[in-house]
Amino acid sequence: MVKTSFCAMLNLSAKAMIKVENVSKTFGDFHALKNVSLEVLTGEKVVVCGPSGSGKSTLIRCINGLERHDEGLIEVADNRLTHTSSSLRAVRSSVGMVFQQFNLFPHLTVKQNLTLGPVRTRKLSQPDADKLAMAYLERVRIPEQADKFPRQLSGGQQQRVAIARSLCMEPQIMLFDEPTSALDPEMINEVLDVMSELAGSGMTMICVTHEMGFAKRVADTMVFMDHGEIVEKAPPEQFFSNPGTERCRDFLSKILAH
Amino acid sequence: MSFCRLAGLCCLTLLLTGCSGNWGWYVVDPTVPAGWINLKFLLSGLYYTLLLSFTAIVISIVIGLAVALPALSANRALRRFNRIYVELVRAVPILVLILWVYYGLPQMTGLSITVFWAGVIALALSDSAFEAEIFRAGIQSIDKGQYEAAHSISLSYTDMMMYVILPQAVRRILPALGNQLVYMLKMSSLVSVIGMQELTRKANELVVVEYRPLEIYTVLVLEYLVLILIVSAGVRWLERKLQSDQRG
Known part of the structure; x- marks a missing residue:
């Protein structure tokens, strides 16, 4: 009795935020994604790992919509992704993205990096956007860098600015594409801390990362990809203690070796 | 630094003057009333040289950008339009284009066209092909990640170009744009052939009256030299300023 009502409750809140169905993508002869399906619920944190070239980033x-899928269906926050400009805008307005190389705008100050999107696409006034930017800079703990240019900051600080820039668009979903891979080791934690805090706030997240400590702490679901396919999908406890496939076990033993 | 070079060149000119008995500087000597009038006459061409060059460069930058953007499109027809425009316009000598625009265009269209606008159109058209190539290279040199970041905060194409891509591209191509401005200042002398009252035309007219080509054309050379050194210094200053903007 208790269990059914709990399930009912779960079903109510657990709406699919992202639906990926039978998606394929090729680059020339290279099959980057083969018939990939994945559903991410509202508030779910998914960590995707796998060897390089396995299709994690492409996914x-x-x-x-940074890459155009060849086949299959992608639905984000009830918007179907069709690569018309209106569909792209609808999808991107609900999705934030953090890149491996930060991709901050080098000619703009930190604050201008943060306010450009809100002012141009969300039509906020500049003072409102400034307030919003400062609030998110507080949240990523670098409000004192607001008037500096990106290249004056460390890699870790730049990546936190990039996270704040995405958050300023007030997305429902955040995508992280190897956000710590370009960082010096001593800066990885400051970025992961910000991401963990974001996860704690209930944001729906998909993170492509090899930081397995972070994954164990934060993930609701682990996804392992290889050769353009989702090979394994499991809750972290099961994923790390008892991976179901040889390929996944092999991969984990390699990256968890030291 | 450019001014040291300029001073050096002036000294060299004066030195040459001293070595030769053929010079008659009286014709442009500012201490003599007739010479002063001649000098003022020569300098009065500066106004049109500047107006012509700056109007033409602004128009050619606008056309150049409009021609460069299709080159970066995924659409093949648009890219082809860019190639055809650049190849055709680049192939016509400026002097020929000036003559064609001034004498040919009115006959073809029935519109009358002033010397000034014929000059502006010819210079701007001719330069636009080069501007287009410069802009294309500049825009293509911007990292793909910048486009992706702009897309990820759902900027429209126009906003992405205006606020993200072009500001960075223009910083990179500023030296090349400066070159084009210098080139334009020099090429504006060709518009003298259709009667534009700019520096070269003024010098030509004075030579006919005074018959002292050596001194008058030497002054003309110095006029262009000073003008262009000042413009180059301005462009370098702007470059440094934009550079330091980025470093804060």
């Missing part, structure tokens, strides 16, 4: 780049 999340397809979700916000």
Whole structure:
């Protein structure tokens, strides 16, 4: 009795935020994604891992339309992604993206980086956007850098600015494409801390990362990809203690070796 | 630094003057009333040289940008339009284009066209092909990540170009744009052939009256030299300013 009502409750709140169905993508002869299906619920944190070239990045780049999928269906916050400009805008307005190389705008100050999107696409007034930017800079703990240019900041600080820039668009979903891979080791934690805090706030997230400590702490679901396919999808406890496939076990033993 | 070079060149000119008995500087000597009038006459061409060059460069930058953007499109027809425009316009000598615009265009269209606008149109058209190539290279040199970041905050194409891509591209191509401005200032001398009252035309007219080509054309050379050194210094200043903007 208790269990059924709990399930009912779960069903009510657990709406699919992202739906990926039988998506394929090729680059020339290279099959980057083969018939990939994935559903991410509202508030769910998914960590995607796998060897390089396995299609992890391509998957999340397809979700916000940076890559055009060849086949299959992608639905984000009830908007179907069709690559018309209106569909792209609808999808991207609900999806934030953080890149491996930060991709901050080098000619703009930190604050201008944050306010450009809100002012131009969300039509906020400049003072409102400034307030919003400062609030998010507080949240990523670098409000004192607001008037500096990106290249004056460390890599970790730049990546936190990039996260704040995405958050300023007030997205429902955040995608992280190896956000710590370009960072010096001592800066990885400051970025992961910000991401963990964001996860705690209930944001729906998909993170492509090799930071397995972070994954264990934060993930609701682990996804392992290889050769353009989702090979394994499981809750972290099961994923790390008892991976179901040889390929996944092999991969984990390699990256968890030290 | 450019002014040291300029001073050096002036000294060299004066040195040459001293070595030769053929010079008659009286014709442009500012201490003599007749010479002063001649000098003022020569300098009065500066107004049209500047107006012509700056109007033409602004128009050519606008056309150049409009021609460069299709080159970056995924659409093949648009890219082809860019190639055809650049190849055709680049192939016509400026002097020929000036003559054609001034003498040919009115006959073809029935519109009358002033010397000034014929000059502006010819210079701007001719330069626009080069501007287009410069803009294309500049825009193509911007990292793909910048486009992706702009897309990820759902900027429209126009906003992405205006606020993200072009500001960075223009910083990179500023030296090349400066070159084009210098080139334009020099090429504006060709508009003298259709009677534009700019520096070269003024010098030509004075030579006919005074018959001292050596001194008058030497002054003309110095006029262009000073003008262009000042413009180059301005462009370099702007470059440094934009550079430091980025570093804060």
